Amino acid sequence: MTQQHEDPAKLVLVEKRGATTIVTINRPHKRNCVNGPTARALYQAFLDFDKDDTAAVAILTGAGGNFCAGADLAAILNQDEANPMDNQWPPNELPGPIGPMGPSRMVLSKPVIAAISGYAVAGGIELALWCDIRIVDPSAKLGVFCRLRGVPLIDGGTIRLPQVVGRGVAMDLMLSGRAVEAEEALKIQLATCYPPSYDKVNPTPALEQALAFADELAKHPQTCMRNDRLSTHFANPIREAMLKEFELGMETLTSGEFQQGIQKFFDSNKEKRAKL
Template sequence: MVQEDPNRLVLVEKRGSTTIVTINRPHKRNCVNGPTSRALYQAFLDFEADSTAAVAILTGAGGNFCAGADLAAILNQDEANPMSAEWPDTLPGPIGPMGPSRMVLSKPVIAAISGFAVAGGIELALWCDIRIVDPTATLGVFCRLRGVPLIDGGTVRLPQVVGRGVAMDLMLSGRVVKAEEALKIQLATCYPPSYDKVNTTPALEQALALAAVLAEHPQTCMRNDRLSTHFANPIREAMLKEYELGIETLTSGEFQAGISKFFDSNKAKKSKL
């Protein structure tokens, strides 16, 4: 078992006016447990409060963005993700199961997606304003296959980004979406801007180039136009309903059975090695 440093679950780096927030659990494909969720939330609180920071990039260490919530942490009270229906109106907002998913920031956040951005990972990506992919990116609602609900904005934000029809396809099937398709359905883009051809440059490098452009814009105008877009699509009530339905799923026998099957399958695979 890998020993984790609780102070390095999330790494924060400043490059000029850009803040890079990196989920640092590569041995878990950057799955988010409770401590990681809280560290992510704090990182974005700090970014919001930093007057020298104009743009943030959310990414993952070791070749993956984030493979969702850490299912192994669910039964461990010390590591379980934060779960609460409390949602005060004050900005930037409360902590969500994956960390910053209920926050409304005044500044833009770019998701730099290499590798897996699935389940709760795609919810984190959808929380970001722009999603940048490279050829290694794999997106999808993989939690569908385990009986794990989308509980951090996925059912609300995905239809806003790709339209209800495509969102239903992805949410109900749980299928794989590779980088090329992510561009085609406008779930993600590349930089320089493209919805046609995947840029072979690593996603983080693309995101840094885009962040530099955004930081050069007149900031009050850009931020207010961005906030207007967010408030034109109020999601608080919809996400509270999503949470209510998600809790119903989590307390069902179906959920426990799905998780047990997942871990039993992993044990069987390891025993054959």
């Protein structure tokens, strides 16, 4: 299904539940892959959340059983659907400009929880890493799958993943492109469950866990919590690193190497559909 068959107003759904704002990527037929219009809708949703005085916590999730399977590869060759690829990033601009996946360059004043069911891979894991906390259920599958297609991490993945899991584990995941199931995600502290655990996967759907966690966070003294959180973000400035990542990523994209990987991906999908 191409973008012209989609309702732009429904690419991203926003729901308020008390002090919690739920932002849902709503392209289940694409495993919630993000194209340009979806990236812009996500960016706007988080701009609105940050300005909303009645909202304390946001949850980012995906419709139809998957979090996000990355950038929409079919959109790369379609100018109307292509993801934003601007390298302009004013140093003192907050909450920050739009990134290829939407909000990935933003520094918000309030916490965001990723509720991960199903795939959170490629650009999807970059969105999850942008969030402050990642909550998984047994269906979660994370990974740098774009490694297998020759598509670079271009939205903070090479910077945030080592910050979260350490350089050694990050190198394993980034270089191999292998899948990380929910149990391993807990062990390497890439994700948690609620109640907080790095040992045992909670069978409750990730969104339900995230809602319970968000309710807890909303009850805390907000000024203190938000300032402590912001201090952590500002202690790890990533703007320059992300600009270098973007520069190297664009070099990869202009090399043309990724086109073969993408074509193999589409050909493989055609073969699978033909056998059904």
